[in-house]
Amino acid sequence: MSEFHWTGRDDSEDGPAARRVYHCHTAGGRHAIVGFESDEGVRRNQGRVGARDGPNAIRGPLAGLPIPADFPTFTDHGNIAVLGEELEQGQRLLGEAIVAAMQTHDRVLVLGGGHETAFGSFLGLRGAEPDAQIGILNFDAHLDIRQIGANGPSSGTPFNQIRDREGDDFDYLCIGVAVESNTQALFARAADWGVRMIMDYTLTESLADARHEIDALIERNDIIYLTIDLDVLPHYQAPGVSCPAVRGVPFSTIQTLVHYCLEGVQKQERRLPVCDIVELNPHHDHQQMTAKTAAILARQLLAG
Numbered sequence: 558m559s560e561f562h563w564t565g566r567d568d569s570e571d572g573p574a575a576r577r578v579y580h581c582h583t584a585g586g587r588h589a590i591v592g593f594e595s596d597e598g599v600r601r602n603q604g605r606v607g608a609r610d611g612p613n614a615i616r617g618p619l620a621g622l623p624i625p626a627d628f629p630t631f632t633d634h635g636n637i638a639v640l641g642e643e644l645e646q647g648q649r650l651l652g653e654a655i656v657a658a659m660q661t662h663d664r665v666l667v668l669g670g671g672h673e674t675a676f677g678s679f680l681g682l683r684g685a686e687p688d689a690q691i692g693i694l695n696f697d698a699h700l701d702i703r704q705i706g707a708n709g710p711s712s713g714t715p716f717n718q719i720r721d722r723e724g725d726d727f728d729y730l731c732i733g734v735a736v737e738s739n740t741q742a743l744f745a746r747a748a749d750w751g752v753r754m755i756m757d758y759t760l761t762e763s764l765a766d767a768r769h770e771i772d773a774l775i776e777r778n779d780i781i782y783l784t785i786d787l788d789v790l791p792h793y794q795a796p797g798v799s800c801p802a803v804r805g806v807p808f809s810t811i812q813t814l815v816h817y818c819l820e821g822v823q824k825q826e827r828r829l830p831v832c833d834i835v836e837l838n839p840h841h842d843h844q845q846m847t848a849k850t851a852a853i854l855a856r857q858l859l860a861g
């Protein structure tokens with residue numbers, strides 16, 4: 558585990574209102590961060606590896622972001638690393654770390670790793686909440702419900718694996734789906750499983766359908782598990798991912814909908830105890846733009 562030191566620019570000459578995220582890092586914080594150093598899901602999915610360096614690449618720009626006075630405290634529990642090809646073992650360990658963190662923190666923010674991170678996040682959430690109705694909100698160009706092939710579970714299979722565990726309780730909303738990034742086999746499976754979907758191109762016209770689906774997902778469930786795949790963003794806003802999006806959904810739209818979800822969870826008195834940001838590949842990033850984008854989303858998830 559590579560340790561990260563929470564530090565950043567010091568503007569103390571501007572007084573106590575010149576605080577940044579790193580000032581809120583403390584033991585016994587309200588929220589928690591856990592990193593998942595994993596390339597194995599993307600490798601098995603035949604993608605560009607590098608996501609194992611994602612967690613610390615997000616922490617860097619996150620630490621220095623300015624914050625409002627009421628920004629919550631948080632505790633960094635470091636990274637869980639997938640050793641060699643031991644993805645399943647890593648996902649179990651991530652799940653255990655989340656269960657432990659949920660005992661003392663309101664929200665656990667997981668920094669991936671490829672989207673195989675989601676299976677570990679869900680194992681943890683379900684482990685800590687065996688009886689709750691859980692609704693999954695995924696911002697992603699891909700449905701990630703592929704069947705497990707010869708390579709085993711990967712970054713393309715997490716929601717298939719979750720469905721396998723959950724059966725008819727599986728409640729999955731995917732926002733930002735690109736028609737060219739999913740085979741017809743996946744669309745047929747999604748229809749079969751009652752997966753709710755918002756296509757990426759519809760979001761340039763109106764957010765009404767997305768808001769409606771988010772409201773309904775929150776209403777049907779006790780808990781929302783929010784997972785953000787950075788490849789939902791256009792390639793010029795998120796070049797540092799395994800699979801950059803040609804069209805994508807603009808960052809401001811994703812932020813608006815994430816905000817809408819956090820607000821809806823509060824309004825409907827539900828909970829959002831686990832969320833993750835996945836697929837940052839710093840080796841393909843330009844000027845840290847994807848890492849900075851991920852950091853702004855992380856700040857949003859810690860603030861809410």
Ligand SMILES: [Mn+2]
Pocket residue numbers: 672697698699701712786
């Ligand atoms: Mn994905």
